[in-house]
Amino acid sequence: MAFDVERFRKVVKMTGERAMLDAKMNNTYIVYQKGKKQTIN
Secondary structure, three states, X not given: OOOOHHHHHXXXXXXXXXXXXXXXXXXXXXXXXXOOOEEEO
């Protein structure tokens, strides 16, 4: 079975969209961490 890159990208995109919807519904934020000390909201 080969790894389907397009399917993987679609799942990642859908997961991010769901996280944004959940954050909006719960009045919360999504916090991304890049590197050791840089946090992006």
